[in-house]
Amino acid sequence: MLDYLANLDRRWIFLALAVAVIAPLLWPFHLPVEPSPLSRKFYQTVEDLPSNSLVLLSFDYGPGTKVECHPMAVAMLHHLFRKKCPVVCIALWPEGSMFARQALQEVAPQYGAREGIDYVNLGYKNGGEVILRGMGEDIRAIYSHDLRGQALADLPLMERVRGWDSFALVCDWSMGRPGLAEFVRVVSGQYRRPLLAGTSAVTTPEAYPFLNAGQVESLLGGMRGASEYEVLLGLKDGQATRGIDAQSVAHFLVAGLIILANIVYFAQERRRRKAEG
Amino acid sequence: MEAQSWGDLLGMWLGVALSLFIFSFLYKDNPLYKLAEHIFVGVSAGYWMCIGYWQVLHPNLILRLQAGDWRYGAAAIMGVMLLMRIYPRWAWMGRWPLAFMVGIFAGYNIVYTMQAQVLRQIEATILPLWGAGLTWYQWLINLIVVGGTLCALLYFYFSKEQRGPLWGRAARVGIWVLMVSLGAAFGYTVMARLSLFIGRVMYFQDVWRATVNFFS
Amino acid sequence: MKRSVPLIITFVAGLVMIVQFYSYPLNWLGDLFNNFYNIILTCAYVLGALSLLVVNGKKIYQQAPGWGYNLVLLLSLGITLGVGLFWIPTGGTPLDEGTPFSWIFNHVFTPLSAATYSLLAFYIASASFRAFRARSREATLLLGSAFIVMIFRVPLGEYLWQSIPWLGEWSISAFIEDVLLGGFNAAGQRAIMLGASVGLISVSLKILLGIERSYLGSGE
Numbered sequence: 001m002l003d004y005l006a007n008l009d010r011r012w013i014f015l016a017l018a019v020a021v022i023a024p025l026l027w028p029f030h031l032p033v034e035p036s037p038l039s040r041k042f043y044q045t046v047e048d049l050p051s052n053s054l055v056l057l058s059f060d061y062g063p064g065t066k067v068e069c070h071p072m073a074v075a076m077l078h079h080l081f082r083k084k085c086p087v088v089c090i091a092l093w094p095e096g097s098m099f100a101r102q103a104l105q106e107v108a109p110q111y112g113a114r115e116g117i118d119y120v121n122l123g124y125k126n127g128g129e130v131i132l133r134g135m136g137e138d139i140r141a142i143y144s145h146d147l148r149g150q151a152l153a154d155l156p157l158m159e160r161v162r163g164w165d166s167f168a169l170v171c172d173w174s175m176g177r178p179g180l181a182e183f184v185r186v187v188s189g190q191y192r193r194p195l196l197a198g199t200s201a202v203t204t205p206e207a208y209p210f211l212n213a214g215q216v217e218s219l220l221g222g223m224r225g226a227s228e229y230e231v232l233l234g235l236k237d238g239q240a241t242r243g244i245d246a247q248s249v250a251h252f253l254v255a256g257l258i259i260l261a262n263i264v265y266f267a268q269e270r271r272r273r274k275a276e277g
Numbered sequence: 278m279e280a281q282s283w284g285d286l287l288g289m290w291l292g293v294a295l296s297l298f299i300f301s302f303l304y305k306d307n308p309l310y311k312l313a314e315h316i317f318v319g320v321s322a323g324y325w326m327c328i329g330y331w332q333v334l335h336p337n338l339i340l341r342l343q344a345g346d347w348r349y350g351a352a353a354i355m356g357v358m359l360l361m362r363i364y365p366r367w368a369w370m371g372r373w374p375l376a377f378m379v380g381i382f383a384g385y386n387i388v389y390t391m392q393a394q395v396l397r398q399i400e401a402t403i404l405p406l407w408g409a410g411l412t413w414y415q416w417l418i419n420l421i422v423v424g425g426t427l428c429a430l431l432y433f434y435f436s437k438e439q440r441g442p443l444w445g446r447a448a449r450v451g452i453w454v455l456m457v458s459l460g461a462a463f464g465y466t467v468m469a470r471l472s473l474f475i476g477r478v479m480y481f482q483d484v485w486r487a488t489v490n491f492f493s
Numbered sequence: 494m495k496r497s498v499p500l501i502i503t504f505v506a507g508l509v510m511i512v513q514f515y516s517y518p519l520n521w522l523g524d525l526f527n528n529f530y531n532i533i534l535t536c537a538y539v540l541g542a543l544s545l546l547v548v549n550g551k552k553i554y555q556q557a558p559g560w561g562y563n564l565v566l567l568l569s570l571g572i573t574l575g576v577g578l579f580w581i582p583t584g585g586t587p588l589d590e591g592t593p594f595s596w597i598f599n600h601v602f603t604p605l606s607a608a609t610y611s612l613l614a615f616y617i618a619s620a621s622f623r624a625f626r627a628r629s630r631e632a633t634l635l636l637g638s639a640f641i642v643m644i645f646r647v648p649l650g651e652y653l654w655q656s657i658p659w660l661g662e663w664s665i666s667a668f669i670e671d672v673l674l675g676g677f678n679a680a681g682q683r684a685i686m687l688g689a690s691v692g693l694i695s696v697s698l699k700i701l702l703g704i705e706r707s708y709l710g711s712g713e
Binding site for chain 2: 495496498499500502503504505506507508509510511514525526527528529530531532533534535536537538539540541542543544545547559562563565566567568569570571572573574577578586587588594596597598599600601602603604605606607608609610611612613614615616617618621630631632634635636637638639640641642643646671672673674675676677678679680681682683684685686687688690691693694696697698700701708709710
Binding site: 013136204209211250252254 | 614
C-alpha cells in the first residue's frame with residue numbers, strides 16, 4: 001500500500017484535482033467571504049476619492065491570469081463609475097488593452113459612462129518603466145492616439161490630463177513584469193502619486209515589501225482579494241466570488257495530498273530503519 | 278458572456294475545443310495537443326506583431342514621420358538595424374540598437390532601483406522597537422521585520438564564514454525567515470495556479486450557458 | 494568600430510537617462526529616447542516573427558519529422574498577420590471590436606493561452622505530492638508556512654478555524670496578513686530585494702562604464 005501510494009500515477013492526482021474544481025462550480029455551497037483589512041483599506045481608498053477625481057488604471061496582465069486580475073478591474077470600474085470618477089486606461093502588456101476594452105464595455109453602459117468623456121482606453125505601449133517615465137510630465141510624449149486610433153485632441157476627457165500629477169489615484173493590475181515594480185519605481189517613487197495594486201496570487205508576496213514601505217497604499221491579492229472587493233462592493237454576480245468555493249476545495253485537496261505524502265514518507269523511513277536494524 | 282451571432286458561438290466552441298486539446302496533454306502527449314500548441318505559438322507571434330504595429334509603430338513612428346518629425350528617422354533606422362541580426366553577415370549592425378536599449382535600461386536601473394528598492398526599503402526597515410504608544414502586536418511585527426531583514430541579509434553575506442555564537446546564529450535565523458517567506462510564496466503560487474484552472478472551467482460553463490441562451 | 498561604437502552608445506544613452514532624472518530641461522531628450530526605446534523594442538517582435546519564419550520554413554522545406562505542425566504554425570502566424578494588418582474597417586483599425594483579428598483574440602489566442610497556463614495547476618498539485626517533505630527543520634518551516642496560507646486563505650479554512658473553541662475568536666486572516674505576510678514574508682522578500690538590487694545597480698554601472706560587455710556577444 002505504502003509503495004503504491006509512493007509511486008502513485010500522477011494522472012490520479014490530476015483527476016482528483018479536476019473533480020475538486022468542477023464539483024463546487026456545479027454545486028456551489030456559497031461560503032461567506034470575509035474581507036481582510038487590506039481589502040477594506042483598498043475599498044476605503046477608492047471610496048474616499050472626491051467625485052470627478054481622475055483615476056488611471058493599468059491593465060498589465062495576460063490571458064493566463066485574467067481569472068484573477070480581470071474581476072478586480074471590473075469591480076473597480078463599478079466602484080469608480082458609481083462615484084462618477086473618470087477613468088484613463090493604459091496597458092504595459094500587449095493583451096491588456098483588449099481586456100481593458102472588455103471590462104469597459106461590460107461596466108460602462110450600466111452607468112451611462114461615455115467613451116472619450118467618462119473614460120478613455122489609450123492602449124498598449126512597449127517598454128515598462130521607460131513608458132511610465134515618458135508619461136511623467138505629459139502623457140502626449142508617449143500617447144498620441146487611443147486604442148481606436150482617435151487623436152487625443154479629439155477626446156474631451158484628455159483636456160484634463162497632462163502628466164502623472166493629473167491623477168488623484170493610480171491603480172495597477174499586475175501579473176508580473178512590467179507591472180507593479182515599475183509603477184512603484186516611477187509613479188510612487190518619483191512622482192509621489194497614491195498607488196493601489198491588484199496582483200495575481202503568485203506575485204502577491206513580492207508586493208509586501210512595497211506595501212510595508214508605504215509605496216503602495218493597499219493591495220488585492222489573487223482571486224481571494226478580488227472576491228473580497230466584490231463582496232465589499234455588493235456585486236451580486238462577481239466572477240471571483242463565483243470561483244472561490246472551488247478554490248477552497250482545491251486548496252484542501254492539495255494540503256491533503258501533502259499530508260498524505262508526508263505520512264507515506266515517514267512510514268517508509270521507519271520501515272527502512274527497522275529493516276536496517 | 279453572450280453569443281451575438283453564429284460566428285461568436287462557433288468561436289466559443291472552437292475555444293472550448295482548443296482548450297480541451299491542450300488539456301489532453303495531461304493524459305499523454307498526442308497530435309491534438311501538438312496541433313493546439315503550434316497554433317498557439319503562431320497566433321501569439323502574429324498577435325504581438327499586430328498589436329505592436331497598430332499601437333506602437335503606427336502612432337509613435339509612422340504618424341510622427343508623416344507629421345514631419347524627422348528625428349524619428351533615427352528610431353526607424355535603429356529598428357531596421359536590429360532586424361539585421363537575422364543575417365549572420367550583418368548581425369553586428371544589430372549591436373547598435375541593442376546597445377542603446379541596454380544603456381537606457383542600465384541608466385534607469387541605477388536611479389530607480391537605488392531610490393525605490395534600496396533607500397526606501399532601508400528606510401522602511403528602521404522601525405521603533407520601544408516607546409510609548411507601541412502595542413505588543415505592533416512591537417512583534419516590527420521586531421520580525423527589523424530582525425528578520427537583518428538576519429536574512431547576514432545570511433546573504435558570503436564574504437565571511439557564517440560561524441560563531443552571534444554571526445552563525447543570526448545567519449541561521451535568516452535562513453528560517455527566508456523559509457517562512459518562501460513557504461508563504463509557495464502557498465500563494467498554489468493559489469494562483471489553481472485559479473487558472475478554475476478560470477477555464479468557468480469559461481466552459483459560460484460557453485454552455487451562452488449556447489443555451491442563444492437557442493432559447 | 495563594431496565594438497567601440499556600441500559601447501559609446503550605451504554610455505551616452507545611460508548617462509542621458511540618469512541626468513534627465515535630476516534635470517528637467519533635459520526631459521525633451523529623455524522623452525525622445527523613451528520613444529526610440531518603445532519603437533526599437535517593438536521591432537524585436539518583428540525579429541521574433543522572422544526568426545519563427547526561418548526556423549519553421551527550414552523544417553518544412555526539408556520535410557523534417559512533424560513538418561506538418563510547422564506548417565500549421567506558419568499558417569496561424571500568416572492568417573493572424575493578414576487579418577491583423579490588412580483587414581481594416583472603415584474609420585477604424587483591425588483591433589476594433591467585431592473584426593476577424595478581435596475574433597482570433599477572443600476565441601483562439603485567449604483560450605489557448607489560458608489553457609496552457611492552467612496546466613500548471615495540475616503539475617503543482619502533483620509536485621506538492623512528490624516533493625514536499627518535512628525532511629529538516631528548514632523544510633518543516635517552509636511546509637508549515639505554505640500550509641497555513643493554503644488552508645486559511647480560503648473561506649472553507651476560515652470557517653473551520655472560527656468553529657474551533659477559544660482559538661476561533663482570533664482572526665486568522667489578520668494573523669496571516671500582519672505576521673506571516675507583513676512580517677516574515679516582508680522581511681524575507683525585502684532581504685532578497687536588497688541583495689538583488691545592489692547586484693543590479695553594480696551590473697548597470699559596469700555596463701555603462703564598458704566593463705561588462707557580454708551583451709554585445711563574442712564575435713567581431
